[in-house]
Amino acid sequence: MSLDFDIRGELGAFRLQARGQLDDTGVTVLFGPSGAGKSSLLRMLAGLLPSDGTLRLGEQVWQGEGARLSPWERPVGMMFQQPTLFRHLSVRGNLQYVVRRRGGEASLTAVIEQTRIASLLDRSVANLSGGEAQRVALARALLGSPRLLLLDEPLSALDLGHRESLLASIAEVGRRVPVLYVTHNLDELLTLADQVWLMESGRLTVLGEAHEALASLDSPFVLRSDAATLIEGTVSGFDAQDHLLTVTVGEHHFLLPARQAMPQGKPVRLRIAARDVSLCAQAPAASSILNIHPVAVSGVRSVGPGQSMVQLELGEQSLLARVSSRSVRQLALERGSRLFAQVKAVALV
């Protein structure tokens, strides 16, 4: 069921205005600088902060048309920036608190396993580490069969190992209900995002599909040193001797290191960092770089002193290359220029 909203709210002198739609499934990443109003938007959607305007999930009106559901009447699973575990209850008590009120006893075991908190169940929440507390808070948000999941930097305190498995759990929930996910972390965005939204000084901008938003020269992502693009392709081969996986993207074939073969035809996402792409006018005769593809320039933008971002067309999809402004001048790069992109590193997300 999709979430439609058109709301306004004031917090002291700060004004927030947001209009959008969350598809009935999929993860939407909400990006933006600190203090832009991301957390406030989540709180307004949950009903914890007052707002005017309309808000509904599918046919159920949460707000507007004379109705207003209280937070405890909205079927929302939520995680604040702070884990906010009930401090008078054990870990198990925290989970039971939701289950007793929202139901979802059946999913309890699965959620405990996904978030890897089985060994923590009888602990007091006062003695949990930051990462442990976050996992318990995520488990609590996933319980109770929510029809909308609002997550505010849910993995910020987690180490890499746990982060990956929890990202997979969140992505899985995203296949059933809409998920709105606040993060500053580009890795998390690249892994999870189907849609990308941007919040700046209280205003929401819908940037669209993740791979388009990332490759757009207008998006704020191109200003980051870790700017990257997503390319969608399908697995088409594996060289067991060199441990190289072939992924076909349109007419192009990318080779990337992999431990083992993957099923033929499996759709995958490739992540290519803009700083790992270099440009040359002619295809080099011999190079250590495996992925060299003919591309066409579709845009150039300065992204800092002496630094430029070049948007490239690779078949139907877009790539970014971060190069020096001098190179842009020497290669006379402009819209329509045809040249070769050397991609130094490609990763599966």
Place this chain on the structure above:
Amino acid sequence: MLSEGDWLALWVSIKLALATTTILLLICTPLAWWLARHRLPGQALLEAVLALPLVLPPSVLGFYLLVALGPSGPGGWLASWSDARSLAFSFTGLVIASVIYSLPFVLQPLKNAFSAIDDGQLDMAAISGASPVDRFLSLVLPQSRQGYASAAILGFAHTIGEFGVVLMIGGSLAGQTRVASVALYEHVEAGDYASAHRLAMALLVLSVVMLWALFRWQRRSQPGVMP
């Protein structure tokens, strides 16, 4: 050992303290919640009035209560419903006076406990499907356990220790309004120091035990409540 009259006085004191504490816990729960969680005009004045018993000489309070509870005050009007002339010199009158006199000792710990509850905890409980009443019972009460223990023990102990107010409005009727502290005073007046010693010791032990229980309990329960 204590004489029968002293046991009776001690029993009246305990009965009075129990009734007062129970009533105060019921009154102060919504009052403390309102004072702790809201900012409204006139609040400072209200809090000052509620804290008056802390600084006012008990005899001043007792005098006003005597007037208020007497035949020509609102207390007398109330008493006329039950065929009495006045609420002064009655157990009911003592309970009303004690409720006013001990109110800040119950209100303050509850207010502190409610102020200490994090907004995030309440928000999270709401997100977890808990209505306001449910949140109060399932989150606020358990997280305010210590505040309730302090409030109950302080309210009880302070009522047991009451003297000036009771002297003004009690009238020392055996089994009704003669509380232990007044009985002790009367022993001293009569020069019966032996009885005075025994009763004083009983009150001293009772007070020490109550406060010891309070502090011991606070010490024990502290670590688990820390964030």
